[in-house]
Amino acid sequence: MSCAAEGVVTKMNAITLPELLIDHFTHSIATPILFRTIEIPFESISLLAQAFKIDPSRAKSCKTLSIAASYTGYGREPDIAVDKQIQQDLITIFNAIAMHQQLSTLIWDGYHYSCHDCLLPEEVWAAIFPVLGSLQVLQLYIAKNEEYANPLKSITFTRLRVLRLLSHGWNGFMLETLLGTLQDLEALELWFHVCCGPPEGLTLQSVYPKLKRFAYTGPTLKIASDSDFLTRHPQIETLFLDTHQPFPLLDSNALRSLNIDEYTICASPTLVNAAISHLRLRELYNPDNAAMLGTVKNFVSSLAPSLRCLEIEASIHGSDVRPVDAFALMENVVSHLDELAIFYRLRSPWIPQTAVDFLDYVLESIPPDSRIRALRLGFDDLLPHARLDNLGPVPHQLKYLGWTTKTKSLVYCIGRDSEGDRNFVLKTITRPVTNDWTEESVLKFMGER
DSSP: HHHHHHHHHHHHTTOOOOTTSSSSHHHHHHHHHHHHEEEEEEEGGHHHHHHHHHHHGGGOOOOOEEOOEEEETTTTTTTTOHHHHHHHHHHHHHHHHHHHTTOOEEEEOOOOETTTEEEEHHHHHHHHHHHHOOOOOOEEETTTOOOOGGGGGGGGSSSSSEEEESSSSSOHHHHHHHTTTTTTTTEEEEEEGGGGGOOTTOOOOOOOTTTOEEEEEESSSSOOOOOOOOOOOOTEEEEEEEEESSOOOOOOOOOOOOEEEEHHHOGGGGGGGGOOOEEEOOOOOOOOOOHHOOOOOHHHHTTTTOOOOEEEEEEEEEBBOOOHHHHHHHTTTTTGGGEEEEEEEOOOTTOOOOOOHHHHHHHHHHHOOOOOOOOEEEEESSOHHHHHHOOOOOOOOOOOEEEEOOOOOOOOOOOETSOOOOOOEEEEEEEEOOOGGOOOOHHHHHTTT
């Protein structure tokens, strides 16, 4: 095994193991580790293809392959074919993986050039299809005119448990056929571009007895009435909705986590029938609309008996830098919460605001005797060290302050001096940044939920 090839894999996995590149024995130990989980940007797949060319058996260790989307090449025509070299690299990679049938997770976010989708030719899809049947997790982006992806509907998925499908106008009839064959799904997430309109032929009529997690982002479906999908799946525990499509919920003893925006609340008001303990409110666009804000506030207030974790994406409006919309929404539920999160969005370059200001605004809005044990805030900047030495007054039961920027996620463990006059950061814990909103809870991370 050449050192050059090893360097390729090392870069892909951000692992430096020069001391292991000594003999055949150490190679045999290192290779499965290096190739087990591969996360690589689209423009770097030639490195992986080269490694598999040198030794195709390396693909046997690959359990997870994630190819991140690439957005490059301004000025080219839309719907162009993927470059010839990239085509061949993809064929090399998937042919090597298909030989062993060990891949369990595939994340494919598509290839884009000049903000347009690049289409895969038939021979590339023909190389991809053989690895799909053994997957347990599939995240797939399909472009609008991706005609060679249509055979997907005929693939037999024997182990698939998680499907995340992102589509820019793929044939809804094909998708409906595919979804009808996946009765063992435990998580289904569908995302459609609004610009393409509703997928023609998609009705979501299938039933999944094991489904625990469902997400739908997209336009209203072309169906005769409201979707009864949630009614047919009362066992769903986690729900993400971003749509004007009504999803009535008659009754649910299982639903606990809900991620929703104000427009979806108005489209599906019966979601309050569930005993939701974890609520994330996204994109509050209209805090000046009293009727809209009142509807959302009533929705949140109705969940008070069961609500324990509330997360709000707050925006700045006008000259008031305080997240006043968030304060209004949490007013009637804050006494029930164990954890509160507020994320600042749309910061204005014309209105100065600091991390300290943001922290002060939020702390002032929480009653000192609240039961909140974890406060999690999202802001562009970190708190200055001087503030960490003296946090000022905080709720009596507050143990953790989570702080998240675009690149960092920290948990500050709060200490108090012997006389209780000063609250300070006793310890700082750096945690992995995650794209899974259900895994961001500080109390869950600290093993207290």
